[in-house]
Amino acid sequence: MRLCRFEDNRLGVVRGTSEAPVVHDVTRILEALPSFRYPLPDHDPLIAALPVLRPRIEALADAAPAIPLKDLRLLPPVASPRKIVAAPVNYRLHHEEALADETLHHGTNILPIDKAGLFLKATSSLIGPSDPVVIRFPEARNDHEIELVAVIGTRADRVSQDQALSHVAGYAIGLDMTVRGTQERSMRKSCDSYTVLGPWLVTADEIPDPSALEMQLMVNGETRQRTSTANLLRQVAALIEKASAFYTLVPGDLLFTGTPEGVAPVVAGDVMTARIAGIGEMKVAVR
Structure with missing residues (x-):
């Protein structure tokens, strides 16, 4: 459904x-x-x-x-998430590009996900695909990041990987928009409209294996990011295990699983098209 x-x-x-x-x-x-x-x-x-x-x-x-x-x-398919949990540098090639590009890392220490852990985004940053991403700091670099999002369906407290997917209600496409700079991730990624969720929620029974989904992000028709979730360093179940070890996940919480290589800037007037197999496609404008 x-x-x-x-x-x-x-x-x-x-x-x-x-x-x-x-x-x-x-x-x-x-x-x-x-x-x-x-x-x-x-x-x-x-x-x-x-x-x-x-x-x-x-x-x-x-x-x-x-x-x-x-x-x-x-609108965003989940109305009231209490937490937006996100995984940094969860694709090997994205980790490598972040280390190599000073405009991405700004001299900060880009740790691999096993050392960095997860981070939180403000729920006030959430929008649906019909609303535009509004660039908050046009003088800075503002990047797109396509991600598979798992929506938590039942309370999960210190769950194991083998039980983790049973706590998922469904999946959606996410855009984790990012201001590049030296600030903490949770600040740079929590601007109003910098968390896009859509186009709908696909219930978990339609995606029994989230570890082999093709994804693609285009800007103005040009492909910027393309990969499969098979390339995630930590799969969805492992991320749920990690997150629930630190805080209880509750129904409606969103888990952004990480973005692949190819992150790049967007500016006002651009249109982002995000696709994930088994879920669908959404077009999001930039203002």
Whole structure:
């Protein structure tokens, strides 16, 4: 199943062909979610309830008319992640290019992922694919970074690799936009609009093996990044094990798994096209 959020926080099931996808509005299912009073929950309520609600969502989709997806404004498919966890330099060739290019490392120590660990991005940086990335510091270098994103579906605290994927609700495409400089990663990558998630969430049953997905990022039609998740230094399960060793992951948390080589600047007016096999494609403008 492919779930999207669109327009004024509506929920849809995406069906149809990749050339002409359509959306079936299932927003009514949100009435089944519990009502919360302060303090709000520490997780995304829809992602937590997805296993129980899925049969009813499918039934609603079957009965709902098809809306052409091209006519809709897509929001991030996860409304309320409590954490955005990200993996730095998780492809060998990207690690090598970062070490070799001073405009990437700015004299900072680029450690391999096994030594650097993971980092966090501000949830306020999250947007959907229909909104533009707005360059915050045009005088600096601002780079694109395509990544596979795992969406956590159930609470995960100190889980092992062999159990890790059972905690995944689904997958999406991510763009981890980055201001180059000497500041900490979490600061340079947390500008408003610098975390793009979309175009929808593909449930984990449709991607039983996330370790062999082809991905590609183009800017204005020119390929900049292209690889397979087979080349990840730490696969999704290993990243979940590592992250959950430090903090409990909850439903709706996002895990950005790292970007391959080919990172490069974007400027206002550019259009980024990101594709990952088994998930889809999204076009994101730069302003």
